[in-house]
Amino acid sequence: MKVNDPMNYVIDKKTFYRKLWALALPIAFQSLMGSAVAAGDAFMLGRIAQSEMTAVSLASQIQFVQNMFIFAVTGAGSILGAQYFGKGDTVSLKKIFNLMIRFTSIVSILFFLACMFIPDLLMMAFTNEPELIRIGCDYLRIAGFSYLIVGVSQSYLAMMKVSGHVPASVIISSSAVVGNILFNAVFIFGLFGIPAMNARGAAIATVIARIVELMLCFIVASGKNHIRPNLKIWLGEKGLTLDFFKQLLPLLGGSLLWGVGFTAYTAIIGHMGEDASAANSIVTVVRELICCVCNGIANAAAIMVGNELGAGDLEKGKAYGRKLKTISWVIGFASSAVVLAVTPLMGHLVKLSGTAGDYLDGMMLITALYIIGRCVNTITINGVIDGGGDTVFDMYSLAVSMWGVALPLAFLGAFVFDWPVLAVFACTCLDEVGKIPWVMVRFRKYKWVRNLTR
Secondary structure, three states: OOOOOOOOOOOHHHHHHHHHHHHHHHHHHHHHHHHHHHHHHHHHOOOHHHEEEEEEEEHHHHHHHHHHHHHHHHHHHHHHHHHHHOOOHHHHHHHHHHHHHHHHHHHHHHHHHHHHHHHHHHHHHHOOOHHHHHHHHHHHHHHHHHHHHHHHHHHHHHHHHOOOOOHHHHHHHHHHHHHHHEEEHHHHHOOOOOOOOOOHHHHHHHHHHHHHHHHHHHHHHHOOOOOOOOOHHHHOOOHHHHHHHHHHHHHHHHHHHHHHHHHHHHHHHHHHHHHHHHHHHHHHHHHHOOHHHHHHHHHHHHHHHHHHHOOOOHHHHHHHHHHHHHHHHHHHHHHHHHHHHHHHHHHOOOOOOOHHHHHHHHHHHHHHHHHHHHHHHHHHHHHHHHHHHOHHHHHHHHHHHHHHHHHHHHHHHHHHOOOOOOHHHHHHHHHHHHHHHHHHHHHOOOOOOOOOOO
C-alpha cells in the first residue's frame, strides 16, 4: 500500500511523547537493571582479582549467545504481538505466546546441556589461559541451571510489554536484578557466615535470581487481563505459525550474525592477553549500561510503530518512525558525551594492571564514537524498521558490515599483522559507525510500513 510523505502528517506531540516515555523509561530502567548484574559481577569480582573478573566475563559470553536465540524468538513474538494488540486480537496473542515458550524452551535446554558437559570446550573458544578456563568452567557448571529457565521467563516478560503491562515486567525483572546483586555480594565476598566463593558465588546468585524471576512471572501473569499460554491451543494455527517464522528467521539470522560476531570480537581480544581482555570486559559493561536508554527507546519504538500499523493507521506509524529516527541521533550524541565523562573514573573502580589501565582509557575513547552509531542503528533498525516487520535488513546489514568488514579486519590485525590492541579494538567498532548511511537510505524507502496482521 502506498503511503504519503510523513512530513504531511502532523502528529500530536504531547500524545507521542507521553506514549514514548511511558514505554521507554520503564524498559530502559529494566535494561539498566539487567546490565547492572554484569556490572555487579565485574566490579565485585574485580575487587578480588583480575583473573576472576575476566574469567566470568568470558564465560558469560555463553549466555550472551543464548540470549541471541531467545531474543530472536521473543522479538518475533513482540513484532507480531504489538500489531495484534493494536488490532485488539487477544486470541492470536495467546497463540503467539505459546510459540515463544515452545522455541525458547528448546534453546534453553540445549545451552544447559552444553554448560554441564562441555564447559571446557566453551571456554577454550574465548581464551587459552589455563587459569581463566578453570574458573570459567566452575562458573558455567553452576550458572547453566539459570540458562535452563531463562527462556520461559523472557517469553512472559516480552508478552507483558506488548500487551500493556510494561510496569509489571519492569517490577519483575528489577526485583530479580536487585536480588541478584545482593546475592552476589553475599556469595562472592562471603557474608553472614557464608564462605567466600568468588566466581562460583556469582553463578549461584544468578541461579537464585532467575528462579525468583520465573516465579514472579507465574504469579503476576495469573492476574486479570494478562495474556497466558493456553495448552488447548498449544500448536497454534498454520497461518500464524508461518507469520511467526517469517519474522523469526531473519531475526534469528541477524541475532546470530551479531551475537556470534560480537562474541568473536571478545574471543579475538581475549587471545591478545589477559590485560587486553580485562580492559575489554570493563568497556563492555560500561557500554551496555550507557546503551540502556537507546535500548528502552528502541523497544518502545517497535511497540508504538507496531500498534499503529497493526491498527491500520499506516500514515501515523510512518510519522512516528520518522520522529523516532531523529530522536536516535540525539540519544547517540548524548551517550557519547556520557562515555567521555565517565572515562577518568573507570580505572579507579577495579584492580587493573598498568597496561590494562592504559588499554581501558584508549578503548573508552574509541567507544565514544562507536556508541553514536550503536544508538542510531538500534533505535532505527531494531525499533522502527523491525517494528514494521522489515527484519531482513538487519540480517544482511550485519552480514556486510560486521562479517564482511569489521570482523575480518580485527582477525587479521590480531593474528596476521600483529597490530596493537587498540587498533584491533577499533576494528571491532567499525560495523556500527560504517553502516549509518546505509541504514538511513533503507529507512527512507519505507518498506517497513506494513500491517502484518491477518
